[in-house]
Structure formats: structure tokens, C-alpha cells
Amino acid sequence: MAQAITACLPQLYNLEDAELNTKRRSKCSTTKACAMFGKDASTKDKLRCWCRECWNASARKRHAADPEKRNARDRRAYAANPEKILVCQRDRRAANRAKNKNINPYRDPLKLKRCGDCEETKVVTDFHCNASNNGGLQNICKDCANARVSAHQRAHPEQYNAKEAKRRAKAAAPLTPERSKQVTEVYRIAELASAFMQSPFDVDHIRPVSRGGKTVPGNLRPLPKALNAAKGTKTHADALQTVPGYREWCEGPPTYEKVTYITLHGHKRSKLPTTPHVPSAKRPTRQRG
DSSP states (O other), X not given: OHHHHHHHHHHHTTOSSSSOOEEOOSTTOOOEEGGGEEEOTTSTTSEEEEEHHHHHHHHXXXXXXXXXXXXXXXXXXXXXXXXXXXXXXXXXXXHHHHHTTTOOTTSSTTOEXXXXXXXXXEXXXXXXXXXXXXXXXXXXXXXXXXXXXXXXXXXOHHHHHHHHHHHHHHHOOOOOHHHHHHHHHHHHHHHHHHHHHTSOEEEEESSOGGGTOOSSGGGEEEEEHHHHHHHTTOOHHHHHHHSTTHHHHHHSOOOOOOEEEEOTTSOEEEEOOOOOOOOOOOOOOOOOO
């Protein structure tokens, strides 16, 4: 059994050699597979002396101690070869988009991922989708991303005010008083849904504003905030194929209408629909002979 497991390990770590290759020269002083070490052409075995985990932890520590040093180094590298860096970034993002085109990043909701800001390990559902990144997810969790946006909005309110005014002007359409009331009613329904469902709801433009959609009653609908953020500027057809949970919500949204019935004593009652109870089969009675 042990030989069979040992024989499978090289395939598990995607090693080139047929036998299990291990290396111990790591900061954590543990023996790990060679696949756990980064490449380094200057060493004899073409591998780094530290494993990937120790190397990344050391790099994060150096950056936290002196972030301006690394930022200055990145600025110098970009100033020396701006076109080369832009081409490399564009090619890498295009390759990631092609690789993640038909892959659902939430296919394994219990998979863990480390956030680059708070350095906490969370499940993948706590990260926004980003097809340009390796793995199809952002490098920071949703909480840290929202905190970044809020901090930037507080620091530069004029940019966000101008952007929102431009978006509203682009989506504005001449409305009659009756249609204006219908638009207001859609926003009121979203507020009521947020209070009833105990989760935030937004008003979604079915045809995005960036694609010519207008703020008219036929183009508005309440939508959970998470789905609305994941939909972004996608069309309805694209969101059905790429946004997890969007198809289920559009095709079969939950109903919360109360069911009215009459009790055996003639009283009128109402309740939310529940799954009917199916009684189990009775056990046959044993006859005494």
C-alpha cells in the first residue's frame, strides 16, 4: 500500500521525474516535494533553497517593513521598460481570461484562498470573480475590496460624484409622471425586499447603462446586491452563462406568498408555504395466534 501511495505522489505534484524527489533545505526545516520549491537557474538543482510558502512569507514581511522600497523598485522597472511590462501584463491577462472562460471559480465552494490584505484564509466564495487573474478570483477578499473602495471614495469624493452624475445623465430618459412613479415603485420594492430578506437588494438595469440601457420601468428590477455586483456590465444572456446563481434566481425566484386555509374548527388561517409532510408507512401489526 505504501509503495502504491509513493508511486502516485509524483503525479499528484506534477513532477517530471518518475521517482519522488524531495528537498529539505528550507527555512521551515521540513522535507517537501520539489514541486513545492520555486525555480532558480543559479542553483545546482535549479530550485530555490526555500519552499514557496516560506519564500512568500519572507517577501510579505520585507514589504510590510519597508513598502516604499518595493514601490520605488517597481516604479524604476516600469520607467525603464514601460512598453515591455504593459505587453507582458496584457498577454498574461489574456491568457488567464482564455483559461478561465469556461471555468466556474466557485465550483468547489469549500476551497480555501488567502487574502492579500488581511492575510486571512477564507473560502473562495468570499472573493469576487476576476477572469484576468490566475484562478478566476481577486487576490483580496470581498471585505477588503469594499474597504478599499470606501476609503478611496472618502479620499476622492469629487471623482465619484462626477462619475455618478455622468452615469445618471447617460441613463436618464424623459418620463411621464406615471412612469416616474413606476420607477420610484421599483426602488421602494428593493428597499422592502432588503428589509424582508435581511440581505441588501439593488435595482438592476437589465440592459446595462454602459450598453445603452435607460432608467425606465421596463429596464429595472430588484436584484440581490451580490448578484448585481457580479453581473456588472454584462448583458442578461452573458450573466446567465457566467455569473454563479444568476440563472437560478432569474428562472425560479423564491415565492413568499402566504397560503390561506380553513382549520377543522372553521377558523381562517394563513402561513408561508412549506414542504408537505409525507407520513411514513405503518409497520404491519403482529397478530397473536
